[in-house]
Amino acid sequence: MSIKHIWIVFKKEVRDIIRDKRTLITNLLIPIILMPILVYFMGGGMEKMEKDIENVTIALTEKSDTAEIRSLLEQNIFGDYPNVSFNGVVADPTAAIQDDVVRFVLDVEEDFAAKLGEGTPYKIFVHYDETDTKSLSSYGILTQAIQEYSQKQVEQRLIDMNIDLQILQPVSIVPINEADENAGGNFMLMMIVPMLASILIAVGGIPAATDLVAGEKERATFEPLLTTQAGRMSILLGKYMTVTMFSFVSVIAQLIGLLIGGLMSPSFFTMTSPGGQIGNFNIPIGALLLTILILVTLGMVFAAVELGISTYARSFKEAQTYLSFLTIIAMVPGYATMMLQPDDLQLYMFFIPLLNAIAALKMSLGGLINYTYLGIALGTSMLYVILSLAAAAWMFNQEKYLFRS
Amino acid sequence: MIETKNLTKHFGEVVAVDNLSLHVNRGEIYGLLGENGAGKTTTLRMLATMLQPTSGNAVLAGYDLVKNPEKVRSSIGILFGGDSGLYDRLTAAENIAYFGRLNNMSELLLQDRIRELTEVFGMEEYIKRRAGKFSKGMKQKAAFARSIIHNPDIMLFDEPTSGLDVSAIRNVHEFILDCRSQGKSIILSSHSMSEVEKLCDRIGIIHKGKLVAQGSIAQLQEQHQGKSLEDIFIEVAGGGK
Ligand SMILES: Nc1ncnc2c1ncn2[C@@H]1O[C@H](COP(=O)(O)OP(=O)(O)O)[C@@H](O)[C@H]1O
Ligand SMILES: [Mg+2]
Numbered sequence: 001m002s003i004k005h006i007w008i009v010f011k012k013e014v015r016d017i018i019r020d021k022r023t024l025i026t027n028l029l030i031p032i033i034l035m036p037i038l039v040y041f042m043g044g045g046m047e048k049m050e051k052d053i054e055n056v057t058i059a060l061t062e063k064s065d066t067a068e069i070r071s072l073l074e075q076n077i078f079g080d081y082p083n084v085s086f087n088g089v090v091a092d093p094t095a096a097i098q099d100d101v102v103r104f105v106l107d108v109e110e111d112f113a114a115k116l117g118e119g120t121p122y123k124i125f126v127h128y129d130e131t132d133t134k135s136l137s138s139y140g141i142l143t144q145a146i147q148e149y150s151q152k153q154v155e156q157r158l159i160d161m162n163i164d165l166q167i168l169q170p171v172s173i174v175p176i177n178e179a180d181e182n183a184g185g186n187f188m189l190m191m192i193v194p195m196l197a198s199i200l201i202a203v204g205g206i207p208a209a210t211d212l213v214a215g216e217k218e219r220a221t222f223e224p225l226l227t228t229q230a231g232r233m234s235i236l237l238g239k240y241m242t243v244t245m246f247s248f249v250s251v252i253a254q255l256i257g258l259l260i261g262g263l264m265s266p267s268f269f270t271m272t273s274p275g276g277q278i279g280n281f282n283i284p285i286g287a288l289l290l291t292i293l294i295l296v297t298l299g300m301v302f303a304a305v306e307l308g309i310s311t312y313a314r315s316f317k318e319a320q321t322y323l324s325f326l327t328i329i330a331m332v333p334g335y336a337t338m339m340l341q342p343d344d345l346q347l348y349m350f351f352i353p354l355l356n357a358i359a360a361l362k363m364s365l366g367g368l369i370n371y372t373y374l375g376i377a378l379g380t381s382m383l384y385v386i387l388s389l390a391a392a393a394w395m396f397n398q399e400k401y402l403f404r405s
Numbered sequence: 406m407i408e409t410k411n412l413t414k415h416f417g418e419v420v421a422v423d424n425l426s427l428h429v430n431r432g433e434i435y436g437l438l439g440e441n442g443a444g445k446t447t448t449l450r451m452l453a454t455m456l457q458p459t460s461g462n463a464v465l466a467g468y469d470l471v472k473n474p475e476k477v478r479s480s481i482g483i484l485f486g487g488d489s490g491l492y493d494r495l496t497a498a499e500n501i502a503y504f505g506r507l508n509n510m511s512e513l514l515l516q517d518r519i520r521e522l523t524e525v526f527g528m529e530e531y532i533k534r535r536a537g538k539f540s541k542g543m544k545q546k547a548a549f550a551r552s553i554i555h556n557p558d559i560m561l562f563d564e565p566t567s568g569l570d571v572s573a574i575r576n577v578h579e580f581i582l583d584c585r586s587q588g589k590s591i592i593l594s595s596h597s598m599s600e601v602e603k604l605c606d607r608i609g610i611i612h613k614g615k616l617v618a619q620g621s622i623a624q625l626q627e628q629h630q631g632k633s634l635e636d637i638f639i640e641v642a643g644g645g646k
Pocket of ligand 2: 445446447564
C-alpha cells in the first residue's frame with residue numbers, strides 16, 4: 001500500500017467524475033435548485049394553512065337569521081374576534097359545508113333570549129366537517145369564543161346573586177416550566193434534517209461507486225489498472241476516498257439549497273412543534289463537532305458498502321440495481337424516526353449503524369445533549385467504518401467476484 | 406524471459422489451468438493457441454498477477470511471481486481483449502500518464518516518454534483530446550501507448566484482435582512485431598491459426614487447461630507427419646471433447 005498511489009488514483013477519479021456532466025447535475029445542481037423550491041412550498045404552504053385556520057367564515061341557517069341572533073353572535077360572542085366573519089344565510093347547511101362555501105353554519109335556538117332570562121340553557125348547533133383539518137382546527141377558535149361568552153354570563157349571574165367569583169375556582173393551577181433552556185430546538189429541522197442527511201449521504205456516493213468498480217470492469221480498464229505497480233489496496237483506498245468525498249458533495253449542495261430556501265422563506269425555520277415555543281437554535285460546539293464526525297463516519301461506511309456492492313456486481317446495470325435497493329434500506333430508519341422527539345431517543349439507538357447518526361443529529365438539533373450517548377455513537381460508527389472497509393477489502397480480493405467473466 | 410513451472414489454477418471444481426510449464430525467451434513471440442474456455446485468459450491473468458496460482462509458480466524478468474508480484478508488475482504490459490479500455494473523460498495523454506504514474510515513473514521521464522510515443526504512433530493531433538470522441542483507430546493507438554508507457558520487458562496479449570476489423574487487426578499485428586523487435590518477451594493468446602502461424606516463433610496448444618503440444622511450427626509439423634497447423638490442432642485438442 002502506498003500513499004502516493006492512493007493519491008494518484010484519488011486525483012484521477014475526482015477529475016474523471018467532475019468531467020461527467022450527468023453526475024455533476026444530479027449531485028450538485030439539482031439539490032441546489034430543488035431544495036429552495038421544496039422549502040418555499042412547504043414553508044409557504046404551512047403559513048397559508050395557519051392563516052386559513054384563523055380566518056373563520058360563518059353562515060347562519062335561515063331560521064336563525066334574526067336581528068337578535070345576529071347581534072348575539074356578531075357583538076357579544078365574536079366581538080373580540082376580528083378574523084371571524086359572517087357570510088350571510090344558507091338554506092342547506094350540509095351542502096354549504098361540503099362545498100366549502102363557509103367553514104361553519106350556526107343554528108341558534110330562536111327562543112334563546114327567553115331561556116337566557118329564565119336561566120335555562122339554550123343550544124347553538126354548529127355544522128362543520130370533521131374530515132377537514134382546517135375545519136377541525138378552526139373549531140377550537142369557535143368553541144373558545146362561545147365558552148368565553150358563556151363564562152361571562154355565569155360571572156354576571158353570580159355577581160347578581162352576590163356570590164364571590166372565587167367559588168368557581170377552588171383550585172388554581174400555577175404552571176412552572178422547568179425545561180432545559182437549550183431544549184426545544186427547531187421542530188421542522190429536527191424532523192427533516194436527520195432523515196434527509198442519511199438518505200443524501202447514502203445516495204451521494206452511488207454514482208461514483210457504480211462507476212469506479214462495476215463501470216471500470218465493464219469498460220475493460222480494470223485489468224490494466226490491476227497490473228500497474230499500485231497494490232490492490234491502494235487502488236481500493238483511492239476509490240474509497242473518492243466515493244466518500246462525493247457522498248458529502250451532495251450533502252453540502254443540499255445544505256446550500258436549504259440555506260437559500262431559508263433565505264427565501266424564513267418562516268420555514270421558525271415553525272415549532274404543535275403547542276411548543278420557538279426554540280432558541282444553538283448547538284454547543286462540542287456536540288456539533290461530534291455530530292459532524294459521526295456523519296463523516298457514516299459517509300465512510302456507506303462508501304465502503306457501496307464499493308463492495310459495486311465489486312460484487314456482474315455489470316454496471318446490476319450495480320445500479322443493487323445500489324438503488326441500498327437507497328431504500330437507507331431510507332427506512334430515516335422515515336421511521338422522523339416524528340421522534342429528542343427526548344424519545346433511546347440508548348440502543350446510538351449503537352445501531354445509521355440509526356446512531358440519525359439519533360445524534362436529532363439530539364444535537366434538539367439541544368438536549370448527552371455527551372455519553374454522542375460518544376457511543378461516534379465509537380460504534382468508527383467500529384463500523386473499520387468493519388465495512390474490511391468487508392470491502394475482502395470483496396476486492398475475491399477473485400471470483402473481481403473476474404466474473 | 407518468462408518461465409512457468411507447473412502453473413495450476415482451480416476455480417472450485419473447475420481446473421482452469423493444469424500444470425502448465427513453458428518458457429519464452431527475449432525477443433520471442435509465444436503463441437498460446439486454444440479454444441474458448443481452454444484456459445488462456447486464466448493463464449495470462451496469473452502471469453499478470455491478477456489471479457493467484459493454486460499451485461506452481463513462474464519467473465518473469467527474473468522476479469518470482471508468487472513472492473514478488475509487485476516487481477513482476479513493473480516488468481509487464483498487457484493488452485487484453487479487443488476493447489481498447491480507455492477512460493472516456495480523460496484525454497489520451499491523461500490516460501497514458503495515469504498508468505505511467507501508477508508504475509512509479511518520474512514526471513520528467515513520463516512526459517518524455519509520452520512525447521516519444523505520441524510521435525511513434527502519430528497521435529500528435531489528438532493526444533490532448535478526450536478519448537470518448539476518438540475513432541476506433543485513435544483509441545487503439547492510445548491503448549498501445551498506454552500498455553508500453555513504462556517500457557516493460559514482457560508483453561502479454563490476450564486475444565487482442567477479437568472483434569476487430571481487418572485494418573485494426575493489422576495494426577495490432579504490427580504493434581506485436583514492433584514489441585518483438587525491441588527485444589521483449591511476448592505471449593500472445595489466440596484461437597486463430599492464421600494469426601499464430603503468421604506471428605509466433607513458438608506455439609503451445611492448450612486444451613482444458615493442459616499444454617498438449619509445444620514447439621515451433623516446423624517442429625510441430627515434424628512431429629505430426631507434416632500436417633497443417635489446423636489438422637494438428639484438431640488432432641491434439643479436437644478429439645477429446
Ligand atoms: N473467475 C472465474 N471463476 C470461475 N471460473 C472461471 C473464472 N474464470 C475462468 N473460469 C473457468 O475457467 C476455464 C478457463 O477459462 P478461460 O481462462 O477464460 O479460457 P479462455 O480464455 O481460453 O477462453 C473455463 O471453464 C471458465 O469457465
Ligand atoms: Mg479468454
